[in-house]
Amino acid sequence: DIQMTQSPSTLSASVGDRVTITCRASQSISSWLAWYQQKPGKAPKLLIYKASTLESGVPSRFSGSGSGTEFALTISSLQPDDFATYYCQQYNLYPYTFGQGTKLEIK
Amino acid sequence: EVQLVESGGGLVQPGGSLGLSCAASGITFSGSAMTWVRQAPGKGLEWVSSITGSGDTTYYTDSVKGRFTISRDNSKNTLYLEMNSLRAEDTAVYFCAKDSSTALALWGQGTLVTVSS
Secondary structure (H helix, E strand, O other): OOOEEEEOOEEEEOOOOOEEEEEEEOOOOOOOEEEEEEOOOOOOEEEEEOOOEEOOOOOOOEEEEEEOOEEEEEEOOOOHHHOOEEEEEEOOOOOOEEOOOEEEEEO | OOEEEEEOOEEEOOOOOEEEEEEEEOOOHHHOEEEEEEEOOOOOEEEEEEEOOOOOOEEEOHHHOOOEEEEEEOOOOEEEEEEOOOOHHHOEEEEEEEEEOOEEEEEOOOEEEEEOO
């Protein structure tokens, strides 16, 4: 199985900050990497697919990069609505696997 | 309206069985692979199972192989997850999601399964 390692597990930041979350795959997944945002009690929301393609309706302050085994999600200027938990997921091979999550907290 | 709606969750004793459903609307269901993802209380997301659009190929995470069965009825636009020999560690919110080359873009609201005596 492909292991997905996300870092950091928790990130404290302020409104307006630029933040980056990283995700590493245990083997190459090409660009078959997605990023999701989840708020308490809600279903995950797709932000980025194919490593860098912004899902329709997602604000342009979100961006994704990387290929192979190293990936990143960047939020260019944090807004109050962005404080949530973020997950990466590989969908190159079954079993699909998720990172352990990054909780983005208000500093 | 484009949506997925799960149902069937509840409280079940260890060793018991439960069936989940996911009703799809507003999508071309028969052309869509579908996936179940679960989330234990306070934990992260875990992929459980997927099925192709035709239903002829299924995939499972190791911990549920032989106990869970994913299936679909394309005439009813409905996805199913039959869960047998349930364990305490199966306690989670179960989400269904539409699976494609654009990852899991459409999710249901989730249904809670609690395995406890």
